Amino acid sequence: MSKVKYYYDSEKLAYQKIKPKKGRRVGYISLFLVASALFGFLCFVVLINTPFFETPKDKLQAREIENLKINYAILNRKMDQLDDVLSDLEERDNNLYRVYFNSSPIPDEQRRAGFGGINRYKALEGYNNSDLVMNTTRRVDVITKQLVIQSRSLDEILKLAKDKEKLLSAIPAIQPVKNEDLKHMASGFGYRSDPFTKVRKFHAGMDFSAKTGTPIFATGDGVVRRADNSLSGYGNHIEITHGYGYETLYAHLSKYNVRPGQRVKRGDIIGYVGSTGRSEAPHLHYEVHKNGAVVNPLNFYYGSISAKEYILISQLANQENQSLD
Incomplete structure (x- = not known):
């Protein structure tokens, strides 16, 4: 039961009961409800942001x-x-x-x-x-x-x-004629005695003495640039362009086994030993060119002979004997 309040009325010279206004009572109730709702919402926010309350x-x-x-x-x-x-x-x-x-x-x-x-x-x-x-x-x-x-x-x-x-x-890396087909190493790279004039002159390749018809092998991959007898003294000859500045020449052939423009691989038979052109006996004259200059073919046989065979061929090729062309 709510407490009754009074006030003194000076006109009537008596105490009168204070009657609360209905609007104020409703306001108090509304304020209480709003405050309770806010408090409840804050409590809910706090609870859902704590580890103790997880959905x-x-x-x-x-x-x-x-x-x-x-x-x-x-x-x-x-x-x-x-x-x-x-x-x-x-x-x-x-x-x-x-x-x-x-x-x-x-x-x-x-x-x-x-x-x-x-x-x-x-x-x-x-x-x-x-x-x-x-x-x-x-x-x-x-x-x-x-x-x-x-x-x-x-x-x-x-x-x-x-x-x-x-x-x-x-790279020309093998001998153009197999060792078992050789009669002997006739002449090497360097100054040799000419078989016709007997004058000492520069021999630009190596001569491999062998029977007519002995197979001749391409010493490296390349393209046949020439297979004819257009060069004076070389008789039937073949020129192969290998690329990277390398070219090889095979001279005095008895016949060809390739044609110009044909691509060959190392070890392919390109022709056969003969004695055409300026030649004293059946043999192969073999040259290696690098960037347009002749080089010693002896330096390029690492792909087909042993160290012992290389030493023997080197000794024979370096003898200043008579060439066959």
Whole structure:
């Protein structure tokens, strides 16, 4: 029961009962209800933002965030392993492959250069785990760039290897006549006695004495530039262009086994020994040219003879005897 209040009425000289206004009572009730609602709302906000009160959705999101953190940690460990493998490959690339093929190494600052310009990761800022996501994304971008550079480098190495293989195939590296078919090494490279004039003159190739019809082999891969008797003194002869500045000449043939423009490989039979042209006896006159100058063919037999055979041929070829042409 509410307390009754009175006031003294001086006109009536008596105490009168104070009657509360209905509007004020309603206002008090409304204020109380609003204050209670605000207090309840604040309590609810506080409760849902404390770890002591979690909805099923909050728990699910928390588990997903933890799983993402674990996955990012696993991804970073895998990137550590990938970085180690890539570093090893880059070291071999610079210090082995590129050295072998006489190619300049790729500097580390080029391999590991960052990304300039605008902030590539601005969209990832402002989240609880932004640092983790940004650092991982940045690492992925750097490793991707390193892989692209390394891939291009390996493409270059592959091209150099193919060119190297072509070069090794093009170099005249075998004897044009097999050892078992030789009668003897008639004459080597250098000054020799002319068989017709007996005058000492420069002999630009090597003479291999063999029976007429003995097979003659291409000493390196190339293209037949000439197969005729247009050069004075050489009789029937063949010229092969090997590329990389190399050319070979085979003279005094009895017959051809190739035609001009034909592509040949090392070891192909291109013709047969004879004694056409300015020749004293059946033999093959063989020359090697490098960048337009004649060179000693003896330096190019590493592909078909042993060290012992090379020493023997070298001794015979260096004797200043009489040539056969």
